[in-house]
Amino acid sequence: MAVRLWKRISKGHVRVVVFGAGGSGKSTLGKFLAGDDLDTDYRESHHLESYKLDSTTPCTILVPPGQEGLRPKTWSDLQRHIASGRSTTALHVVSWGLDEIHPLRYVDHAAYRPGMTVEEFVAAYTEAQRNEELQVIAALAKHLGNAPNHLSLVTVVTKQDLWWPSRTNVRSHYTSGEYAKHVADLRSHVGDQKFTHQIWSASLVRKNLRDGEHTTxxxxxxxxxxxxxxxHVGRLVELIQAEVDHAGE
Incomplete structure (x- = not known):
């Protein structure tokens, strides 16, 4: 399905820039859209990934590493892609804070406090990771506000298979909560007539969230x-397909 999506693109060189915290599912999304095999084991990325898509028009997905210490090397260049008008489509990958923690043990993570149960740790960890998601979208508002062309942002909420019982809270957070406020800031910077935002969720790889010792x-x-x-996966492909088709016009 993903390969057929890109074969339908017939105009323009489309560059899709992907942002997001480490472990949120950016590389998985890039591989999925390129029709590549998906890894079930998490592999931390340390460099810019470029997915060449099989289509009648050159089309590339650019995925930088999401670890905070690695962002300055790659994110600034990709932000300039958008600020200069070379890219008009950005994907922000989030996961309700359920980012991969591997290879760390959960007891070695900064969010862990002595005596915490697994459930207590997960609550603290996901809250911290959601705050990082907010920092990412806030940074995008700061750096992409001067984009000369129309900017299309798609928020992709991954790990749906993990947070499905809490979907009402998840939907509220991203559509009307703190996250939505930062998207509104980005809209005000870019201009209402030059900005569109859509949000969709999916599970790209269905699996338990485990730490480095395979603790679930x-x-x-x-x-x-x-x-x-x-x-949900089918609708996500359709949504991104429509955005890419429009960007290639």
């Missing part, structure tokens, strides 16, 4: 089946 932190939600996953 968050299991795949009971009742989250293939029908739910396939419908």
């Amino acid at each position: 932190l968050v299991p795949v939600a009971a009742g989250y089946d293939d029908a739910i996953r396939n419908w």
Whole structure:
């Protein structure tokens, strides 16, 4: 399905820039859209990934590493892609804070406090990671506000299979909560007529969230089946397809 998506593109060189915290699923999304095999084991990326897509028009997805210490080397260049008008489509990958923690043990993470249960750690960890998501979107508002062309932002909420029972809270957070406020700031910087934002969620790889010792932190939600996953994945592909088609006009 993903390969057919890109074959339909017939105009323009489309550059899709992907931002997001480390472990949120950026590389997985890039591989998925390129039709590559998906890894079930997390591999931390330390360099800019470029996915050449098989289409009648050259089309590239640029995925920088999300670790905070690695961002200055690559994010500034990609932000300039948008600020200069070379890219008009950006994907912000978030996960309700359920970012990969591997290879760390959860007890070695900065969010852990002595005596915490796994559940208490997960609550503290995901809150900290959601705050990092806010920092990313705030930085985008700061650096992309002068984009000369129309800017299309798609927020992709991954790990749907893990947070599915909390989907009402997740939807509220990203559509009307703190995250939405930062998107509104970005809109005000770019200009309402030059900015569009869409949001969609999916599970690209269905698996438990585990730490470096394979301790299960968050299991795949009971009742989250293939029908739910396939419908959301299909709609995500359609959404991104429409954005890329428009960018290539």
